[in-house]
Amino acid sequence: QKEVEQDPGPLSVPEGAIVSLNCTYSNSAFQYFMWYRQYSRKGPELLMYTYSSGNKEDGRFTAQVDKSSKYISLFIRDSQPSDSATYLCAMIRGFQKLVFGTGTRLLVSP
Amino acid sequence: KAGVTQTPRYLIKTRGQQVTLSCSPISGHRSVSWYQQTPGQGLQFLFEYFSETQRNKGNFPGRFSGRQFSNSRSEMNVSTLELGDSALYLCASSLGDRVAYEQYFGPGTRLTVT
Numbered sequence: 001q002k003e004v005e006q007d008p009g010p011l012s013v014p015e016g017a018i019v020s021l022n023c024t025y026s027n028s029a030f031q032y033f034m035w036y037r038q039y040s041r042k043g044p045e046l047l048m049y050t051y052s053s054g055n056k057e058d059g060r061f062t063a064q065v066d067k068s069s070k071y072i073s074l075f076i077r078d079s080q081p082s083d084s085a086t087y088l089c090a091m092i093r094g095f096q097k098l099v100f101g102t103g104t105r106l107l108v109s110p
Numbered sequence: 111k112a113g114v115t116q117t118p119r120y121l122i123k124t125r126g127q128q129v130t131l132s133c134s135p136i137s138g139h140r141s142v143s144w145y146q147q148t149p150g151q152g153l154q155f156l157f158e159y160f161s162e163t164q165r166n167k168g169n170f171p172g173r174f175s176g177r178q179f180s181n182s183r184s185e186m187n188v189s190t191l192e193l194g195d196s197a198l199y200l201c202a203s204s205l206g207d208r209v210a211y212e213q214y215f216g217p218g219t220r221l222t223v224t
Binding site: 036042044046049088095096097098101 | 114215
């Protein structure tokens with residue numbers, strides 16, 4: 001069983017929809033939770049990070065962490081075609097390595 | 111501030127050869143991590159270097175090695191290439207003096223082994 005599980009998608013939504021992307025994890029020692037966006041043929045770009053449980057908002061993006069359920073989410077409001085990309089969750093404990101989910105491919109149609 | 115740069119961007123090698131990839135981190139960043147990305151396995155951690163020392167290592171065979179120079183630039187080497195080594199190799203840099211939740215990735219080197 002992988003430490004971090006993420007549905008690969010693709011997830012197809014119309015422009016303007018609210019998108020929910022999720023990851024589950026098995027290691028309760030994870031402290032920081034990140035979301036990266038990766039466009040085709042590019043490196044991942046850090047979108048947001050959250051420490052421990054709670055919510056964090058940045059513009060149209062909201063990251064949510066529920067440590068009791070070992071579940072993290074990224075919500076995208078008013079989705080745009082330019083949001084079409086692969087979204088990777090990642091998590092880390094202490095000075096250890098980043099552990100990534102396999103990524104969810106999102107397609108936003110005009 | 112310039113981002114993370116990787117060279118070369120594309121490489122084609124044959125089985126049995128070796129390859130060296132280069133990564134220049136963001137100025138002031140002292141940690142460089144390397145990842146292999148494939149469609150089936152996603153992003154897998156290779157190793158991390160901080161102040162010229164390997165600080166973390168993933169579960170890859172000894173054919174994969176790396177090093178970091180005093181200016182924080184890093185190289186990774188893959189010897190005796192196999193077909194399964196075809197992948198996008200990404201490096202990421204961070205300050206390194208705290209938990210590396212803010213890692214910034216380069217565009218990657220796409221390696222094809224034939």
